[in-house]
Amino acid sequence: MGLVLDLRELRGPEHRVEHTYPAAVFAGGRSDEYAVAGSVALALQVRKDGDKCRISGSVRTVLSLACSRCLERFEAPGDLTVDLLYLPDTENRGGEETEIAEEDLSIAFYRDNQIDLLQMVHEQCQLALPMKPLCRDACRGLCPVCGANRNERSCNCDTTWRDPRFAALENLIGGPRH
Numbered sequence: 598m599g600l601v602l603d604l605r606e607l608r609g610p611e612h613r614v615e616h617t618y619p620a621a622v623f624a625g626g627r628s629d630e631y632a633v634a635g636s637v638a639l640a641l642q643v644r645k646d647g648d649k650c651r652i653s654g655s656v657r658t659v660l661s662l663a664c665s666r667c668l669e670r671f672e673a674p675g676d677l678t679v680d681l682l683y684l685p686d687t688e689n690r691g692g693e694e695t696e697i698a699e700e701d702l703s704i705a706f707y708r709d710n711q712i713d714l715l716q717m718v719h720e721q722c723q724l725a726l727p728m729k730p731l732c733r734d735a736c737r738g739l740c741p742v743c744g745a746n747r748n749e750r751s752c753n754c755d756t757t758w759r760d761p762r763f764a765a766l767e768n769l770i771g772g773p774r775h
């Protein structure tokens with residue numbers, strides 16, 4: 598099956614989507630923050646209830662991210678847990694939305710009886726991105742003086758930070774030294 602789930606084609610209330618798609622299908626993600634770097638395995642349960650559709654399960658892939666310290670790209674597993682309630686986009690969303698929100702479910706909307714799983718994967722990846730991705734816990738980052746990647750080489754720049762207020766205080770108390 599393709600990446601668009603057509604609700605009119607689903608017979609009965611429960612369906613499984615178990616399929617692995619090549620990374621190329623997800624190329625050209627809509628974000629600079631990540632790229633899909635490995636095949637994408639979907640294992641989803643689709644439950645239809647009238648015009649509502651709940652999609653839950655897992656999305657497993659490999660994401661390529663940019664380290665927030667050294668700016669190098671690195672790969673990290675993207676193991677996402679999905680639990681979404683899809684509602685038709687045309688529905689009047691007043692009132693009901695608050696009710697559903699109490700169930701602690703994420704709400705998404707579909708149009709024309711179609712749920713775009715490609716878009717769903719991209720949205721879930723986006724949501725799962727760490728605030729400050731790190732290539733490794735001990736990433737040493739870039740030298741603030743010369744810009745060298747300190748994971749790769751060490752430079753001799755003086756990066757000791759001195760509190761200017763403290764320096765001023767030192768002058769006041771100590772006065773000029775002889």
Ligand SMILES: [Zn+2]
Pocket residue numbers: 664665666667668669731732733736737738
């Ligand atoms: Zn790094």
Ligand SMILES: [Zn+2]
Pocket residue numbers: 740741742743744745752753754
């Ligand atoms: Zn340096």
